[in-house]
Every structure is written in structure tokens, then in C-alpha cells.
Amino acid sequence: MARTPEEFRTKQQIDVRVLHEVVGIDPKAGRVRVVDLSANREWWEPYDHLLIATGAVPLRPKVPGADAAGIYGVHTLESGIRLRKILDESRPARAVIVGGGYIGLEMAEAFLLRGMQVSLVEKAPQVMGTLDEDMAVHIAQALTDRGVTLHLNEGLEAFEVRDGRVRAVITSQRSLETDIVLLGMGVVPNTDLAREAHIPLGERGAVRVDRRMATQVEGVWAAGDCAESFHRLTGRPIHVALGTVANRHGRVAGMNMAGGEASFSGVLGTAVTRICSLEIARTGLQTRELEALGRSFVSRTIESHTRAGYFPGSGRIHVKLLADSDTGAVLGAQIVGEEGAAKRIDVMAAAITAGLTAQEVSELDLGYAPPFSPLWDPLIIAARLLAKDAP
């Protein structure tokens, strides 16, 4: 898992200084203002190359009571450790989660495992907005089956506070009494330093970068949740805050800063998660994105099994594929299902990257044995049906 600053220092000769905050960038002089938080010391540190990897910060709702105690976000190792400590010590019985995305769903599982009573408030008509609504209903069903009370189409309006502590979440429809609140409303790029230094920003306020991860200011690079990516299928800038993307950005920036030649290859928006035993995966463009782009497309949704139907542990799987209606090229895939479902998305990420058509995907030579899939893999079944509607 995490490597310690000492390991970086001794094994790789990387001078890591924790509890040191950079408070300003002076790109003209090529230096940054550093504050040693433990020694109250401040100085200018010169650089030849500067990498901005300041991450993202959780969106805080601008509603009454949002500063009350008992409202948490989890976006760093420290914030996760802090929340777990609070759960262990004060044993809250009830939690309200605001936001039905990755963080909200993953935390719903964590709270359920602790035997807590969990409600989830989401202003959209569906959970997991990165999937189409007809796929998200399966996630909503699974959440409900596991005891989560879902409140969709309900915006957060305020927190009711007593003695400085949150007591209830007020939505557009109701008041939900609770012991703690978990915020999962998404993140925004943490780019205050870049903005103050007049380093141009782009998509959703992320630092604008080219494919080498160079900003528009000489000698300054950006990577990770604070930086833009571009979509492989559209070529357009997109902001994706995911650890995988951050690592890929970092490798490219690191290589280029060291005098090498590396180029970021873009994202498809591939992501997987799990809520209890239900696996969720997506890649490529979803219906909402294709409609916004004005693309003509066809889609097919199928239900099948994760393993041979008679095999122990075989579970349900839903697959949705989307393809260009003129060329037949697969543009997107979404999967919701039991164990073994999610990582099938990697086949589709590879297929989309290679520009395969639905017909070509239906002809792929995929592995089969009863513990792993039905005779026809669910992807093959979906692609075959989709190919009937697309060339």
C-alpha cells in the first residue's frame, strides 16, 4: 500500500518533506514559497521543473449548517482514518449520505457492514450518474435490498444543527434525523495555487495541460486530480479524478521533466466499483454524453449470468453496449452484476481503444469454462444483438 517518506528517501533518493505546504508559485523567477508547518519556517525554493500535483477537494454544500460537527468527507488517507476512529469511538447508529456516486456508495457499504441505518440522498433521479439510468436502477434495487433507504430526486437544502452538531438533513421533501452525515457530492480540482500564479485553467477548473502534461507556463507541469485529461474517443478535454489516471499522469510528467519523451494517451472514463456483492463498471461514452455530442448511436441491454447457469456462485449480470449507428464502432459499455461481472469491462475498454465494431466484439475468441462464464460470454451476447442494429 502506501510507501513512507523514509522509504522514498532511502530507497529512491527522493527528498520527501511532509508537513511542508507550498503557499505560492513564482513562475517568472522559477521558485515556490514553502512553509514548514512543524517549524514555522518559510522560504523560497528554486526549481528547474515544477509539478503541480495538488489533487482535488470534496465539494462542500453551500447550505445552512454545513459547518456543523458530525459532517464528514473522505478524500484523503487521513480523513478516512479520522472517520473510522469516530465510528469506532462514538458508534453512531444512523448515517445520511449526500450523493450517490462512487464515494457515497462505497461508504454506504462501509456503514452497512457496521450495522448502521443508512439513508442516501441524491438530487438526480438515479444513483451513479456515470451509468445510464436503465443500468443504475439495478444498483438502486441492490441498495434497497440491502437496507439502504434511497431518496432520489431530493436536493439537499440544509442541515439541522443543535449544540453545534448536525441532527438532521433537510431535503426538498423531508427531514432525516441522523447521527452523522457523509458528503459524497464529488470533487473539484484543487487549483488555487495555479490560479494565483496565472497558470491557465481549463475543463471544470482543472489545470490546462497538453499531452505531455505541460501547462501553458514554461517549466510548470501538472498531473493527477488537479489536471485535465482528454477523452480518447472525442479528443476533448475532460476532468477525471481517479487514482489510475493520476498515476498515469504522474508517469508521463515525471518522464518529461527528466528529459524523456512521454505522451498521455487519454482516458475512456473506465471505472469499476463494488457495493456489497454488486459489481459496477463502465467505460467509454454513456447515453447522456453521446446525446450531448449529437452522435447517432444504437444500444442494447441484456441480462445473463456471470458463470454457467448451473455452476455454484453463478449470479446475474446486466450488460449495456453502445455503438455508432453508422460505423458500428463500439463507443461505450456498462456492466452491473454479481461477482466476476466488473472486470469484464476491461475487454470492452480494449475493444473501444482498438476501434472494434459490435460485430467484431461478437466474434472475439474469449475464454470459457463453467466457473468463469456461460458458453456465450454476456459481452458476446450483447455485442451480437447490437450488431443487428449497427453495421
Next chain:
Amino acid sequence: MGTSKKVVIIGGDAAGMSAASVAKRKDPNLQVIVFERGPHTSYSA
């Protein structure tokens, strides 16, 4: 090209530490400093 250049990285999480590791591997003479305001670095790279 004998003089060693200096790379400063703001943030010691996934992107920052990946970049630090790759840069140092590519050019061992490079001086790499990472400033992280929190108490931890994260993610192996």
C-alpha cells in the same frame, strides 16, 4: 548536461509520487523534492 537539474513537486499523493519515482529512475542525477502538506505520502508508484 553534467549539471543536475532540480524538480520540485507540490503534493505527495498518486500523481506526485509517481512522477517523482519515474523522474528519478529516468535521470538518477536529478534532484527531486516533494512537498506534502499532510503527514503522509500515498500510493506506491
